[in-house]
Amino acid sequence: MGKRSVIPFGPQHPVLPEPIHLDLVVEDEKIVEAIPSIGFVHRGLEGLVTKKDFNQMTYIVERTCGICSFGHGMGYVETIEDIMKVEVPDRAKYLRTIWFEMSRIHSHLLWLGLMADAFGFENLFYQAWRIREKVLDMIEMTTGGRVIFSVNKVGGVIKDITPEMQAKILDDLKEVEAETKRIATTFLNDYSVKSRLCGVGILTKQQMIDLGCTGPFARASGLNNDIRLRGYEAYKDLDLEPCISTDGDCYARCDVRIQEIFQSIDLIRQACAKIPAGDIAVPVKGNPNGEAFVRLEQPRGEAVYYVKANGTPHIDRFRLRTPTFANLMGLCEMLKNTELADVGILAVTIDPCISCTER
Amino acid sequence: MNTNYIRIIAVLAYVILAPILGAFFDGLDRKISARMQRRVGPPITQPLHDLKKLFAKENVNVNKAQSFLILSYLVGTLIAGALFFSGGDMLMSIFLFSTSTMFLYFTCMVATSPYSTVGANRELLQALAYEPAELLTAVGFYLAVGSFKSLDIVSGKWSAILFLPGFFVAFVFILTIKMRKSPFDESTSHHPHQELIKGITSDLGARNYAIYTLTEYYENMYMLGVVALFFVNSNPWSYLGAVVAIFVLYFLEILIDNSSARVKSGLMIKQAWWVTFIAAGLNLLILMLIK
């Protein structure tokens, strides 16, 4: 009888930078039931295809999300390029890869910060975000935007990275790498941090498969699912070993993401070394007609883009299946029988991105 | 008669100076924390600005009973602290503090809202964690000096810390809990990014929150007063030592606050109890054997 509490968790909850809502039923602080609800940031982005032409849509799709905006733009233009059989110049492919990896670094650093925040480690949050600013500076230097890059277009990219910029990026990356290493030890070794992460929210590999989870979240349970291995853009030319852990708890997820930061730094270095000279875009004429799917490895996992076009400037359908959408199932599973104090951590551990999930 | 004057002066000093000193320490805390985070941070007078602002705002309650309960919390803490600083019985002042904490608990419970209630429950857990150490500290002083009275303790020949290192360790440990600092900021935290948002203070309107903050200052100053009690003796130089100790300790608190995650309440209780049991218990054993 009684003794349970119902807690409305979100939409306005500082631990969640984005509005989602959970009906939490707790006993003491143990969660006995958690029902998520979304829709607070649903905008209806996909519906805009009827009002905007396919080039304008590039800028709109980017604004699916302010964190992986670059990936979204890229996924979209790749889909259109696929339909129109546009062969993107190699240099553009490398540029896209570099930016994509930059956005992964900034996303993961952002995540580390939010994670630190969720377990009440202010200072660590600040330091993670301080390092992230360096990455944002690189991004702004090359694209002109801090979080929304707006450099993709159908047929290539809009801006080039000059050799001077490239040198500066490589230089700054060293600093980013060194500083990240310093905060990484705290994430991985500190007693108080480990008391919050180790053994919390364990999901097995099989559960990950059954729930259809993706990204670093699933990789932390031993699932080798890195879509980049598919070799799109420049990835086919780069050395890429997926970062995998087997414990399947929050600690492992933290570990995987930290590894991925270093991996991305490495990828950028490789790409900078191998980048060919040449054009950054090819002219595109006409309108797309047909349909295509594209899969990408976003920082949060696999995103799927689908476009059906009809030969007019206004495409018929645009659909986006986001990684968070897949991983939310994992969150619901993890929330069972955990504690209230873990909710913030578990919610952050899937690296939820609600704005792309709801679009 | 002479001591009576001293008593009155001490109480007045506490009543008037504690909020100012509390705000000063708070400002210092925020500044040093900011610097530890490589930020500039707010000016050191920031807490005073905050208080002024909070009092200037509209009085908001979610339940009318809140305002008088929180005020009782303030006055109760004041009385408890005054008892201590007037040279009175330390154990009794601890009991009085727990009574006034009860007013805070009631303030949160009448709000009847989820975050306040969980915060209030966490506050009880915190009390559960720190109370043994608090009581044992009083026990330690009693054993060392033969009295619960702070006046007797300060007029001892030796600083109590010489006899009570274990109790000091236990007390310092719970100081973090009492000051609601990371890793033990369970019931509310100075940074709202926790699962409880503002915990116990979730449903305090601006003005009630100001009263709460004031009370917190009184309470912190009392806690630092107890720290000082470990050091002072009849020698005036010991007061200097106490001040130094307070600053060192406060700095340590800030450092710990900035270098640890918030642990879960279960772990907090476990740690606090074990530390209390071992440190204070051993010290107790030794004291009882030699005395």
Add this chain to the structure above:
Amino acid sequence: MGNVKKSPWLLHYDGSSCNGCDIEVLASLTPIYDAERFGVINTGDPLQADIFLVTGGINHQCQGVVKQLYDQMPNPKVVVAVGICACTGGIFKETYNILGGVDTTIPVDVYVPGCAARPQAIIDGIVKGIDLFQRRSDERDRLIKEAKKNGKVTDEVMAEIDARINQIKVDPSVKAPEDAGKIKEIPTGGSEE
């Protein structure tokens, strides 16, 4: 009475944004921009907040939330809409689910443009908001004093005063710091579009 402008506490709510502006709001609190220099605290609690920062547009589902949070804030208070979405609905204003900017739901005092709004812009927006906050507070104190002279200050009188102070607008003479924006002297090789 009070010099309140040194202690503006924020309440941030993400309406229907794309996250871009949210992370920039958070970024404006981090070491590089450190809004706490101005006494800003990002409190999560509407009951203690002074400045309401809303990012993103308003959709059918979050409208009630925004409205409620605004109502819960004690007077005097200021609303700052951050980002194009919050100003006008931005790129999403034509979708079926977006009602428009924040001003469709609550009165907005300062509009911070940008997609995403830069931390500097957010700081400027806050600075403008702070000034308005101070003016509203002063006016509120004055009106209360006046009301006290005229008799008992009841809850109704207070409500009327609060309604009046919320009419006060940003003083146009208050200039946000000039944002000419120097160009960074780092090797760029220029823009070549």
Add this chain to the structure above:
Amino acid sequence: MISLETVVPFLICFPVIVAVLMFITRNSKVRAIFAYVGAVAIIAAVGFLLVDWVTNGCQPVALFVETETINHVILVAEIVLMFVVTFLCFKYKKYWISILSIVPTCMIAYVDLRGPKLEEMHHVYLDHLSILMCVIVGLIGSMIAIYAVGYMDGYHKHHTEFKDRTYYFLTVLFLFLGAMFGFVTSSNLLWIDFFWELTSVCSFLLIGYTRTDEAINNSFRALWMNLFGGTALAVGIVYAAYVAGTTDLQTLVALGVLKQPAAVLPIAMIAFAALTKASQLPFSTWLVGAMVAPTPSSALLHSATMVKAGIYILFRLAPGMSGTETGLMVSLVGGFTFFIMSIFAVEQTDGKKVLAFSTLSNLGLMTACAGVGVPATVWAGVFLMVFHAVSKSLLFQDIGATENSLHTRNIEDFGGLLHRLPKLASCMFIGIVGMFLAPFGMLFSKWATLKSVIDSKNIILVLLICFGSATTTLYWSKWLGKLIQNPSEDKEVKDVTKTGEYISLYIHTAIMIAVTILIPTASLIYVNPLVTELFGTSTDVMSKSVLYTMVAMLILAFLVPFLAYLFTKNQPTKVDLTYMNGVNSGDNKGFVNAFGETTKMELGNYYFDDTIKTGKMMKYAQIALAVWIVVMTAMAIVKGGAF
């Protein structure tokens, strides 16, 4: 002029007469009148006793030196009691329990009839302690009797599944009062043994009142545990009679103080018996089980008085136990019970269970005080006993009345009780506050306990008390918090509490406050002499500065909230919605949930049922303490040189 010589027998016999009247009167109205009259008469008699004794100069009085006939009457009664117990044991097929009744009775009978010729002695002894017990038993007992009349009516209206045997209930209740008076006034161990057994049986009968399986099981558990203690008592008496040559309690204790080897075993045995009666570990389970009985019996027997009989005996033995193995055994059993029971109380949702565990816990503290056995601890223990008796009696009655109105005694259902049943909840509030908060006496006694325990240098006890106090605060505060919340289900509740019940509740509340205010006076004029009588030395636990503290506390608890209320009453204030992440459903009673519907607000307290496993931990604690008792008793005996 009524003399002590007549009041004491009256106090013992009159309740028995009322009991008989209760049994034969089957008209509830008439019975009620008898009960009221009986109760008032008992209070009056206690009043006479007190006045008489005070006018005699508050000196210890020894009475009834030559009592051949009465001795025989008591022996016969004891044998009758044995037969009753044996009959019931056979009826419910618990044959072996009867042995625990037959053996000691035979032993006692043998000593009485064939035993060594003992020197002349008095059989009734009145001193501060026994008068205090008389006052407690008389006052609380009669009020609970009054309360019970109203309560049982409501009880059977709400529990229609049980047969209404109110007459039987009241019979046993009054019978018990008689036994209790006999117990506290006797000094001859043979008499004490009889009244002891009688209270055990009364308790047994009341626990089994509802005759459900659970009730029967629990009642037999209570029975065997108490009888087991009784057996130990009998062993102690026989040994005392043969070896120490006395069956007088006072003499025995005096021998103990002189560290006479002959007194060691009897004192250990009696102390052990007292532990069973006070339901200390490992015998705590019976008291928890006793909560199935209707609430008046819980209030009277299982918290306010009968269990205090154990404490009373321990206080008497305290001087003799001080510094011995027995003392160590008793004090640690008490301290540990205090600690572990306060933890168990945290896990309970059933209000009555919380009260039960809290009772156990507090009994533990008193036991510990007695076990340490120095004047200061006994001083504290006496105060603990007084405050505990009043506030527990109040709480039990209150929760009983609340259950009758609310049809539940789950604390989680008490949300907002202060709005729903204001009168009952206020009394409950004061009762709970009295148990642990300043300025009420209970806290005071704890202060004194801690101080005196430190003085006695019992380190384990110090630790147990410090940690146990923390858990005590936890479970009481939780409950208080629940009362003042303002939950969504503001359902109208009809207060069915009878006037009789309220009279008792209000008087209890008034006594609580009065006793608190009177602590310094009471200490000076009553408890200090009491301790002096027991120990021959006096102690002054309360110094003047504590008095100042008292004043500060009173101000804090009463004046401050009141002034704060006046101060804030007229402040203009906006009443806002509570903070629910911005999704309140228009008010504070719920929020808009995942499906766009309103979820009703539910707020629960913490119970830690994941960490605290009462059942399992209780078993371990029982085993550990059983071993402890056996070891310490053996050591006491060996060291005492009895063998």
Add this chain to the structure above:
Amino acid sequence: MSYKKTSFLEFASESMKNLFSKPVTTTYPLEPAVYPERSRGHVEIDIDQCISCGLCSRSCPPGALTVSMPNGTWTINRFDCIQCGYCVEKCPKKCLKMVPGYQTPEPSKAEETFKISEEILKQRAEAKAKAMELAKQKAAEAAKAKAAAAAKAAEAEKTAPAEAKPEA
């Protein structure tokens, strides 16, 4: 388990180091911010180059631009512009530019209108008139030429009928 070794207060040394190093906080707004050259702050127009073709306004995703050919105005709502730079890409005259420095926050969402200067408008009008005249002249000339050609052709037809086709 792949947990790394555990240490206590791992971050304390880092905190101490931070305490004694300079804060990274910028002094903005006391000093103006520094932006990289490519920073997309706001759109600038070299209005006199604008030919009011309207391509930008048609391609602007949020519809922040309005172009009026008759008035010669180019209006931007800076509270609607998402700084995507698509207009810059589309403008045929390359008169739009994305420059650093964001639009300052304001209490109202005022639009900003740029008008092509009267002089240039006049010039353009003149130019247009001239062009029109020129065109007319050209047309006339063409017609004349055509007529002449036709006459020639007719003549030629008479002489060489097989050559007539291409001119028709």
